[in-house]
Amino acid sequence: MNTSLCDSATAFCRLKLAVVFVFFSAAFFTSCRDKNVFDKELYREIVKGVYPVDTLEEDHPWTLLQRLTVSFAADIADNGIRELRVYYGHPLQTSASEVVAQAPISRDDTISVTFDVAQALARQLYAALVTSSGRHYVRPFAVGQNIVEFSTGNTQYIENVPSYKMQTFTYLYEDAFPMPEDFDYNDIVLRISRRVPQSDLLQLTVTLSAVGSYKQVAAALRLPGVPYDKVARVDIAGGKSFNYDYPFRRKKLDFDDTVIEGKRGDAVICLFEDAHWALLNKLDEYGMNIHAPYNTVLYEGTDTLTTLPEQTRTYNIYLKEGVDAYSLLLADLDPFIIERTNNVNLEVHTYKYKFEEVVWQFMGDDKRAYDDYLAWALIIPDGDFLYPVEEVPLGTYRNGELYGAYGRFSHSFGQWARNFRESFDWWQYPINTLVYH
Numbered sequence: 001m002n003t004s005l006c007d008s009a010t011a012f013c014r015l016k017l018a019v020v021f022v023f024f025s026a027a028f029f030t031s032c033r034d035k036n037v038f039d040k041e042l043y044r045e046i047v048k049g050v051y052p053v054d055t056l057e058e059d060h061p062w063t064l065l066q067r068l069t070v071s072f073a074a075d076i077a078d079n080g081i082r083e084l085r086v087y088y089g090h091p092l093q094t095s096a097s098e099v100v101a102q103a104p105i106s107r108d109d110t111i112s113v114t115f116d117v118a119q120a121l122a123r124q125l126y127a128a129l130v131t132s133s134g135r136h137y138v139r140p141f142a143v144g145q146n147i148v149e150f151s152t153g154n155t156q157y158i159e160n161v162p163s164y165k166m167q168t169f170t171y172l173y174e175d176a177f178p179m180p181e182d183f184d185y186n187d188i189v190l191r192i193s194r195r196v197p198q199s200d201l202l203q204l205t206v207t208l209s210a211v212g213s214y215k216q217v218a219a220a221l222r223l224p225g226v227p228y229d230k231v232a233r234v235d236i237a238g239g240k241s242f243n244y245d246y247p248f249r250r251k252k253l254d255f256d257d258t259v260i261e262g263k264r265g266d267a268v269i270c271l272f273e274d275a276h277w278a279l280l281n282k283l284d285e286y287g288m289n290i291h292a293p294y295n296t297v298l299y300e301g302t303d304t305l306t307t308l309p310e311q312t313r314t315y316n317i318y319l320k321e322g323v324d325a326y327s328l329l330l331a332d333l334d335p336f337i338i339e340r341t342n343n344v345n346l347e348v349h350t351y352k353y354k355f356e357e358v359v360w361q362f363m364g365d366d367k368r369a370y371d372d373y374l375a376w377a378l379i380i381p382d383g384d385f386l387y388p389v390e391e392v393p394l395g396t397y398r399n400g401e402l403y404g405a406y407g408r409f410s411h412s413f414g415q416w417a418r419n420f421r422e423s424f425d426w427w428q429y430p431i432n433t434l435v436y437h
Contacts, residue, residue: 120425168383242272
């Protein structure tokens with residue numbers, strides 16, 4: 001690609017963003033005081049003019065997942081059967097295998113299990129009946145198959161299965177909602193997995209992988225449909241939270257408890273007050289937190305740090321009677337970030353929960369006023385997803401031209417953003433020079 005053209009395009013984009021910022025910030029934050037000032041259609045046109053994809057579908061679901069409901073029959077003569085697992089990849093292939101569903105089951109039981117897998121994954125999954133000693137009865141089944149029986153078909157007996165991974169999603173966030181910026185979707189990068197050891201215990205493992213923002217950004221995780229008073233307690237494995245030793249007053253999540261009650265009564269897990277502190281846990285020579293991009297640049301700069309260790313915490317969420325941890329699916333969780341613009345705290349959720357106000361109220365009465373048909377946060381069905389480097393868009397598709405970290409023709413983010421029925425495998429096709437690794 002022509003370098004001078006790229007430089008010119010970058011300069012133009014930055015100029016356009018500056019103009020949009022000045023205009024839109026005035027319009028938006030004035031509208032907080034006077035609802036008659038805000039122009040919904042003008043807002044949509046502004047965002048559309050900046051977003052990297054120039055044609056957007058109003059009915060785009062912004063999901064890469066498909067939800068399956070399958071019945072499983074434990075019709076194997078083994079009284080030790082205790083658990084059903086659904087694997088993506090054969091359980092002996094440890095490099096590719098991960099558990100996408102768990103459920104308790106006993107001999108002669110038939111149970112129905114709902115779970116989510118990527119639309120782009122291979123059409124074959126594996127079901128396993130697991131005994132108390134770890135013995136596996138494994139058989140393949142196809143996506144679209146309604147019932148799986150182990151006494152018929154190709155069932156394999158495995159005495160010892162190596163350790164396995166749990167299904168993990170990567171969550172990408174833009175930190176400027178509702179104002180458009182660079183859409184590199186790396187301002188906050190979280191990776192979250194779920195495990196259910198028993199019906200009253202939900203274990204969520206949260207990894208903070210990157211902070212591409214210069215802002216102070218907080219994060220929390222809502223358990224939709226789980227009332228606050230149905231959570232007995234929440235423990236953090238190892239005891240130390242992301243906020244450990246945080247030296248300043250908390251202004252976005254000013255709570256001492258790990259679990260709090262959201263505005264609609266749902267349980268909310270407080271993750272961190274400041275993503276930069278959570279990764280670095282260090283102040284500069286003036287006693288200030290260092291707000292620079294972490295783990296989003298390929299080459300060391302004077303004001304950036306290229307590589308920091310990821311930080312991981314596991315939350316043990318103990319539930320009271322009436323809430324079944326097995327029913328709380330990973331795709332239904334609501335992890336969100338809180339960022340501050342013009343003295344207003346704003347929440348950024350995935351598209352499914354875009355108009356939720358969990359801790360802060362900021363949208364006013366007409367929440368749909370900011371329905372720009374865009375996702376400011378994305379769920380990627382891959383725990384090892386390679387996110388873009390700083391200031392490189394996830395993918396562009398304007399005037400018939402593709403570019404970006406995921407700009408490969410027929411497997412591009414831009415084509416999927418235009419039409420969600422195609423290129424939904426784009427997340428598997430990075431341009432290696434434009435992603436962080």
